[in-house]
Amino acid sequence: EVQLVESGGGLVQAGGSLRLSCATSGFTFNEYAVGWFRQTPTKGREAVSCIERNGGTYYADFVKGRFTAFRDSAKNMVYLEMKDLKTEDTADYHCVADIGCAGRSSDWYAHYWGQGTQVTVSS
Numbered sequence: 001e002v003q004l005v006e007s008g009g010g011l012v013q014a015g016g017s018l019r020l021s022c023a024t025s026g027f028t029f030n031e032y033a034v035g036w037f038r039q040t041p042t043k044g045r046e047a048v049s050c051i052e053r054n055g056g057t058y059y060a061d062f063v064k065g066r067f068t069a070f071r072d073s074a075k076n077m078v079y080l081e082m083k084d085l086k087t088e089d090t091a092d093y094h095c096v097a098d099i100g101c102a103g104r105s106s107d108w109y110a111h112y113w114g115q116g117t118q119v120t121v122s123s
Helices: none
Strands: 004-008 010-013 018-025 034-040 046-053 058-059 068-074 076-082 091-101 110-112 119-123
Touching: 004 091, 018 034, 018 091, 018 119, 034 068, 034 076, 034 110, 046 068, 046 076, 046 091, 058 068
Parallel strands: 010 119
Antiparallel strands: 004 018, 018 076, 034 046, 034 091, 046 058, 068 076, 091 110, 091 119
16 A cells, blocks of 8 residues: 655745655555645645656746755655745645656646645745
């Protein structure tokens, strides 16, 4: 059974930073592309980043230059470093696996989802 467990969310002021972590299990780590989506009641689900099996990394336009995603194959972990956070980054952030990340980020989809970790950015 694929399991994705996020941690690291919390409350931060605008302009601040947070690092999210995701512990993965239940699959051969390099078998899938992994990454992050986020979800809010108003915007629904948004793809944030995708890390391909070969390490190629892609981002949604609205986080480029501010967020960095990477995977640690030795630890079966996925990370999202977020800097210069904005109030509009407030969302429930989900670690995902088995992503289709061709084309625009609005076209990405993911098969496996973690429960999510809440990030709240205050003004």
